[in-house]
Amino acid sequence: MKYIMFDLDDTLLNDKREITPYTVAVMEKLRAMGHKLVYNTARSKDFVQKYFAILPPDYAILNGGAMIMNASGETIWLSELDVPTTRALLLELVGLTDAIYVQTVEEFFSHKGRKSFQPHISIDFRTEDFCQSAQKIVTEIPDDEKAAELAEKYGLAYTTYLGGTFRRYNNPGATKALGSRKLMELTGGSLEDVIAFGDDLGDLEMLQEAGIGVLMKNAREQLHGQTSHISTYTNHEDGVAKFLEEYFNV
Numbered sequence: 001m002k003y004i005m006f007d008l009d010d011t012l013l014n015d016k017r018e019i020t021p022y023t024v025a026v027m028e029k030l031r032a033m034g035h036k037l038v039y040n041t042a043r044s045k046d047f048v049q050k051y052f053a054i055l056p057p058d059y060a061i062l063n064g065g066a067m068i069m070n071a072s073g074e075t076i077w078l079s080e081l082d083v084p085t086t087r088a089l090l091l092e093l094v095g096l097t098d099a100i101y102v103q104t105v106e107e108f109f110s111h112k113g114r115k116s117f118q119p120h121i122s123i124d125f126r127t128e129d130f131c132q133s134a135q136k137i138v139t140e141i142p143d144d145e146k147a148a149e150l151a152e153k154y155g156l157a158y159t160t161y162l163g164g165t166f167r168r169y170n171n172p173g174a175t176k177a178l179g180s181r182k183l184m185e186l187t188g189g190s191l192e193d194v195i196a197f198g199d200d201l202g203d204l205e206m207l208q209e210a211g212i213g214v215l216m217k218n219a220r221e222q223l224h225g226q227t228s229h230i231s232t233y234t235n236h237e238d239g240v241a242k243f244l245e246e247y248f249n250v
Contacts, residue, residue, distance in 0.1 A: 001211060002193040004030060005038040005061075005180065006240055008051065010199045011216055012039075015236045019054050026241040027055055029250045038183065040176050040196070040206060042136070042161075042168060044103050045069070047118055059187075063103055063135040064159060064168050064202065065179030068186070077182055078105070079174040080133040085154050089137060089169065090125045092150060099140035099166075100125055104132050137169045159202040168202065177205035195247070197231070197240050199223075214243055 004027075006012045012019060027037055036058040039048060045062055052060075052073075060069045068077040081089070086102070093100050100111040101120070110116045112124040123130065141147045142165045150169070151158040157175050159168045173182075176198075184191055196203075196210035199219040204226060207213030213227040218234040233239035244250070 001035065001195045003036045003038055003183075003189060003195070004244065005040050005194055005196040005206070005210065007176075007198040007200070007203050008039060008041040008043060008048070010218060010235050011197050011203075012240050013051075013235065014238075019051060020238055020241075022238050023241040024055050026238075026245050026250065030244060030248060031058075033248070033250070036187075038194075040065075040179060040198075040203075042159075042176070042202060044108060044118075044135070045105070046108070059183055061176065061179035061183060064170050064174060065176050065182075066135040066170050066174035067105070068179060068183055075105075076186060079171040080105075080135055081137070081156070081169070081171055083131055083133055085156075086132065086134040086137070087130055089150065089154055089156075090130055093137070093139050093141075094126045096146070097140050101138040102130070102132075103135045103138070105135060135170070136174075138166060139169070140166050161200045161202040164201075175205065176202060177209055180206050180209065195244075197243070199235065214240075216240075 031037055039057045039060040042064040058071050066079045070076050098111050098114060102109040108120045109123050110120040112122050147167045156169045157172045191209050192211040194210040195212040196207050197214045198207050199216040207227045214229045214231055215223055215227040216235055216239055217231045231239040231243045233242050
């Protein structure tokens with residue numbers, strides 16, 4: 001393998017959202033052996049900066065596949081919803097839910113009255129005219145049929161995660177799996193050279209397309225059996241590092 005790719009939340013990060021010194025040590029050994037470390041996360045550039053300082057990746061696929069950065073922090077690929085599509089989808093969503101979050105390249109917006117555990121700008125999408133392109137729009141819609149209907153209406157990719165009611169809408173060229181493919185295209189690599197780790201529905205296609213796809217032990221039971229491998233340990237037990245340590249005999 002050449003590319004070691006991992007989701008962050010509930011995968012590389014433990015339950016305190018930390019990368020442990022043990023995991024860092026294993027990853028640096030693997031990097032010294034010539035492997036490339038790749039974040040593939042739905043999180044934004046701002047959110048991952050603290051992890052860049054602890055374990056700098058060779059590449060980072062961010063916002064659910066909408067942005068790719070290199071080791072120098074330069075954006076080497078970007079996919080956004082255009083302004084008219086962003087505005088139209090937001091107007092539909094405010095009639096369905098108040099759980100609406102928008103990530104642009106630089107900023108994170110939360111619908112007025114909704115809390116977020118990351119720094120955000122509060123905005124009332126009902127009354128304020130939002131005139132920016134979105135990297136992703138995250139919302140809670142319990143109705144699967146309605147969520148799919150909106151994606152089809154606006155020609156968007158969408159991913160269900162966090163218990164099955166949260167939806168992430170991206171450009172059709174932006175999912176974690178498509179981000180993996182795009183990175184291989186940009187670097188001249190092959191998905192056969194990828195060992196990938198994840199824990200949620202949004203990771204499944206990425207894991208299935210990788211040469212080796214490893215589902216975390218802590219993933220929901222319904223996902224078990226759908227990937228080539230499953231880790232022996234959970235994210236809180238350094239499951240990624242322990243799998244790699246054994247697989248590469250380091």
